[in-house]
Amino acid sequence: MSTTTSYDDVLYPSYTHSQTHPDRLATLATLNGLQPAPVATSRILELACGQGGNIIPLAVSYPASHCVGIDLSQRQVEKGQAVIDALELKNIELRAQSILDFPADSEPFDYIIAHGVYSWVPEAVRDKILQICRDHLAPQGVAIVSYNTFPGWHQRRMIRDMMIFHTKRFTEPAKRIEQAKAFLTFMTQATGTESAYGRSLHEEFRTLSVSDESYLFHEQLEDVNEPVYFHQFADELAKHELQYLCEVEQSNLQFERYPPQIAEVLAKMEIIEREQYLDFFSRRTFRQTLMCHREVKVDRDAMASHIGELLVSSHIPIAPPEQPQAGQPLVLKSRDGSEVTIRDPLAKAAFVELGTQWPRRIPFDELQTAVRKQLSGGSVVMQSQEAFQQNTRVLQETLTHAFVLGAVGLNAGDPTFTFEVTSRPLACPLVRHQAASSEKVTSRLHSIISLDPIARWIVTKLDGSIDTAQLFELLVEHVQNEKMAVQVEGRLLTSPEEVRQHLQTKLMPNLQQLAHQGLLIA
Numbered sequence: 001m002s003t004t005t006s007y008d009d010v011l012y013p014s015y016t017h018s019q020t021h022p023d024r025l026a027t028l029a030t031l032n033g034l035q036p037a038p039v040a041t042s043r044i045l046e047l048a049c050g051q052g053g054n055i056i057p058l059a060v061s062y063p064a065s066h067c068v069g070i071d072l073s074q075r076q077v078e079k080g081q082a083v084i085d086a087l088e089l090k091n092i093e094l095r096a097q098s099i100l101d102f103p104a105d106s107e108p109f110d111y112i113i114a115h116g117v118y119s120w121v122p123e124a125v126r127d128k129i130l131q132i133c134r135d136h137l138a139p140q141g142v143a144i145v146s147y148n149t150f151p152g153w154h155q156r157r158m159i160r161d162m163m164i165f166h167t168k169r170f171t172e173p174a175k176r177i178e179q180a181k182a183f184l185t186f187m188t189q190a191t192g193t194e195s196a197y198g199r200s201l202h203e204e205f206r207t208l209s210v211s212d213e214s215y216l217f218h219e220q221l222e223d224v225n226e227p228v229y230f231h232q233f234a235d236e237l238a239k240h241e242l243q244y245l246c247e248v249e250q251s252n253l254q255f256e257r258y259p260p261q262i263a264e265v266l267a268k269m270e271i272i273e274r275e276q277y278l279d280f281f282s283r284r285t286f287r288q289t290l291m292c293h294r295e296v297k298v299d300r301d302a303m304a305s306h307i308g309e310l311l312v313s314s315h316i317p318i319a320p321p322e323q324p325q326a327g328q329p330l331v332l333k334s335r336d337g338s339e340v341t342i343r344d345p346l347a348k349a350a351f352v353e354l355g356t357q358w359p360r361r362i363p364f365d366e367l368q369t370a371v372r373k374q375l376s377g378g379s380v381v382m383q384s385q386e387a388f389q390q391n392t393r394v395l396q397e398t399l400t401h402a403f404v405l406g407a408v409g410l411n412a413g414d415p416t417f418t419f420e421v422t423s424r425p426l427a428c429p430l431v432r433h434q435a436a437s438s439e440k441v442t443s444r445l446h447s448i449i450s451l452d453p454i455a456r457w458i459v460t461k462l463d464g465s466i467d468t469a470q471l472f473e474l475l476v477e478h479v480q481n482e483k484m485a486v487q488v489e490g491r492l493l494t495s496p497e498e499v500r501q502h503l504q505t506k507l508m509p510n511l512q513q514l515a516h517q518g519l520l521i522a
Contacts, residue, residue, distance in 0.1 A: 014053030014076065019248040019288055021446040022058065022111040025142040026412035028246055028290055031306050031400070033299025035140050037110035039413050040064055045109040045136070047102075047129060048072070048117035052080030052094055055113070057442045059084075059092035060430045061416040067092040068109075070102065087429055099128050106136055112143035115288070119148040119226050120218065126226075130240040133291060143291050144248060152285030153227035159204055160220045162187070167221060176221055177213050184209050230279050230287060234272045237291055244272060245290040245298060250404040271300065304396040311361035312399060313409040314354035332407050340407045346391050347398040349374050354408070359419050359516055361411050368395060417444035418522040421511045425471070427462035431519050435459040443518035453484075455510060459519065472507050476500055 018024070022044055026036040037043075041064045046055040049069030059067040069092070071077050077096040084092055099121070114129050121129075133143040148156075166183040167176045188205050191198045208216060219225065234244050255263035258281075266274050278284075292298070299306075316332050330342040330351060342348050349371035354362070362370075383391075402408035417428070427435075434441040435456050443449050451459060457478055461471060479486065479499060486493045486502060493499050514520055 014051035014080070015440075015448050016054050016057055016442050016446045017115050018446045020054060020113045020115050020144055023412050024248060025111055025144055025290060027310060027410050028248065028250075029140075029142045029292070030309050030412055031303045031410070032245055033297060033302065033306060034142070034245075034292060036142055036412070037138065037140065039111075042066075042110040043107060043138070044068070044111045044113070045132075046070075046113040046115075047099055047132065048114065049077075049080070049094065051076045052083065052092075053442070054115065055094075056080060056083055056087075056089070056092065057430060057444075057446060059089050060087065060428065061444055063091055065091060068095070069093070070095045070097045070099065072096070072098050083430075083433065086433055099125050099132070102128065102132055102136075104135070108138045108141070109136055110138045110141045112137055112141065114143070114145045116146055118145050119228075120222055120224055122224055123226075126236075130236060130242065134240045134242055134293075137293060139293065140296065141292065142245065143242075144288060145291065146286065146288045147233065148225065148227035149233075149279060149284050149287050150227050150229045151280060152283040155200060156204060156285060157225075157227065159201070159208070160225060163220050173217060177217050180216055180221060181209070227285075229276065230284075231272055231276045233287070233289065234275075238294070241294045242291045243294045243296070243298065244275075245292050246300075247275075248288040248290060251406075253404045304393065304400040307396045307400055307410065308364045309412075310364065311411045311414070312354065312364055312367055313358060313361045313411070314351060314402075314407065315358060315409065316351065316355055316407060332402075340402050340405055342398060344391075344394050344398060345375060346371055346395050350395060350399065361409070361415060364396075364399075368392065371395075415444065415518070416521070417515070417518045418520050419515050420522075421468075421508065421515055421520070422522070424464050424467050425462045425511055425514075426464035426521055427459045427514070427519055428521050432460055432463065441519065444521070445518035447518070449517050449519065454479075455514065458507075458510060459514065462514075462520070468507065468511070472504060475503055475507060479503065 022039040022042060026039055029036040040062050042062070044055065044058055044065060044067045046067075046069040049055050049071050050073070052069055055067050055069040059065065069077075069080070071094070074096040077094045080094045084094065099117075112133055114133075118126055118129055129145065133145075137143055163180050163183055167179045170176045170179055184205050188202060188209075191201050193199045193202050208220070211219075237244055255266055258266065266277065269277065279287075330348045332340045332342065332351065342351060346368075350367055353367060353370050353374065399408050399410075403410050428444060431441045431443070435451060439451050439453075439456055441449050441451060441456075441459065454475075458471070458475065461474060466474070476499070478484075480496070486499050488502060493502060511520075
């Protein structure tokens with residue numbers, strides 16, 4: 001049955017969400033003592049999948065997996081199905097279906113994704129989402145549900161109420177969006193920043209003013225948007241015989257950001273209580289919560305001991321001049337600017353090794369062997385078993401802490417792309433399909449990459465049939481035919497030979513960048 005929804009009237013951009021990738025879920029589950037299914041052969045369900053922008057790339061990356069997506073919007077499902085047909089995918093099914101109509105006899109799934117739906121549907125549907133997780137999650141399966149949270153959403157809810165009041169006289173979505181923007185301008189002009197109230201409003205207004213129109217419409221103007229306190233969500237999990245596992249982002253584990261007396265109290269709290277207080281401290285607005293069956297044993301206190309089951313990488317290069325001298329700490333900065341201070345010699349050597357090996361993902365045992373060899377200079381070292389195990393624990397704990405801070409990557413599985421540029425480069429079929437009509441493509445790292453015109457053109461040619469020499473000649477011809485202006489340090493290259501020489505120096509670095517972005521496959 002065809003159903004028209006507000007998402008048919010105002011299409012929501014259907015992109016990937018890296019935090020929902022099953023490998024991320026499997027990694028976090030492993031760290032917490034679970035034994036999740038290998039992603040490559042797993043069964044994956046996405047509720048409210050939209051046009052399939054999140055689940056179709058998973059089906060492409062893992063041809064031996066089985067993927068199912070459902071969405072109430074017939075129009076969005078049809079758009080996703082067109083991509084599936086174009087790529088001739090056989091391991092994915094999209095259904096135009098209400099979550100309430102999800103069949104009771106459906107197969108079990110290893111990973112269930114419900115991103116951007118829970119807070120935006122009526123209570124009966126919210127209940128059904130958790131019921132599906134209870135009834136259709138495999139014994140060691142993991143589900144992720146995202147939702148808006150209090151206390152942070154108290155202020156946003158106030159602004160939402162204001163916007164709904166202002167736009168209630170309009171029925172056409174385009175007009176409501178136009179008026180919502182006008183309201184933001186009106187309020188910004190009317191309220192100063194002298195008071196705490198004015199400053200807080202202006203902060204929210206700045207965020208909304210640069211938001212995509214579809215976000216503004218579906219987040220602020222939809223009939224339903226019901227934030228909850230975390231402890232209330234945890235109660236709902238318990239009612240459905242599910243339990244809280246962790247958050248997709250582990251930053252709440254950074255107790256050192258708080259005064260010692262606060263961190264000490266937090267560490268003694270039961271997990272649900274602690275998470276709720278952390279929300280109070282941060283005025284949290286949004287959660288991405290992982291859950292599993294109630295009877296599954298969760299081992300949060302021994303996260304570091306499970307790192308040996310995972311692959312390790314680090315995006316932080318350590319050049320030889322930056323390598324610390326013996327006895328000196330190594331201070332690294334993570335993506336968010338947080339500093340990681342490394343003092344243990346084994347751990348310092350590990351970061352040097354990871355920086356050298358980037359972007360490879362290294363098994364923990366291989367990493368440990370490499371750094372011990374590095375420190376010993378290849379000579380025989382006699383050490384007690386107890387000392388050896390203690391060094392291993394220190395390295396595990398250091399890497400786990402760095403993972404929490406974002407300075408280390410952990411993965412449950414090997415990459416589904418290649419870091420190497422082969423003689424006949426091959427771009428992912430989905431990437432080539434997307435690049436034909438858009439500058440935005442989906443990488444095998446499950447992120448959105450914006451390509452410049454040259455990179456976009458190159459990607460469309462990488463079907464594995466031409467070598468790099470042929471690609472170069474085609475690129476030169478393309479630049480000439482399109483009469484592209486090539487500039488180097490502000491200077492326009494006018495000579496065809498100069499243009500040719502410049503393109504020759506840039507082709508391989510561009511291909512290497514595409515590989516590191518997860519766009520090329522073997």
